[in-house]
Amino acid sequence: MAESDARTPRERYRAQVRDEIKQHAWEQIATAGASALSLNAIAKRMGVSGPALYRYYANRDELITELVRDAYRSLADTFRERGGAGADLAGLAHALRGWALDDPQRYLLVYGTPVPGYHAPEDTTRIAGEIMAVLLDACAACAAAAPSVAATALDDHLGDHRDWAGDHPAPSSVLRHALTVWTRLHGVLSLELAGHFAGMGFDPARLYAAEVDALTGR
Known part of the structure; x- marks a missing residue:
């Protein structure tokens, strides 16, 4: 009913x-x-x-806030559903691309060039934190199945600068991996959706898949 x-x-x-x-x-x-x-x-x-x-x-900012909130919530729900269904890091990465291509304007609103004069409210940051928490869980699972590696200078830095990770207990090596995954995948997506690969003669989907393989140790 x-x-x-x-x-x-x-x-x-x-x-x-x-x-x-x-x-x-x-x-x-x-x-x-x-x-x-x-x-x-x-x-x-x-x-x-x-x-x-x-x-x-x-006003305009209140409307933009509603659109930003809807966009973040949509991605958070997508990640939570995939994570709850047992998706690994590669699965989340491909879910991110599918979500972005499904509505490029929605993606570019939250991950593209900031709107001049607009500042997102605190609750949108909280929703973005939900997205990162799912990513951190996936990166932690990925790390548990991989050989341990020596700590880097960035690991040491992130050990003391982890506010962006909320209260997630991930060690600094997992924080580094999550940031690396997030920035590299968004780099490819942002260039693709902005049209910078047009005319270059290759399939952006293959570039993205290669990045996913490299980031997940496949």
């Missing part, structure tokens, strides 16, 4: 309008980029006045 919606008709209507506003926002971002996002332009597309739209989002 479907779960009932306990919201009032007014609350459901408000949620529907907010969702419609976000859909128009994504279309506008795809056309002109997040920095050009305009509530007034969205109001015009929806056939309502600017002041009417401001009843749903107080």
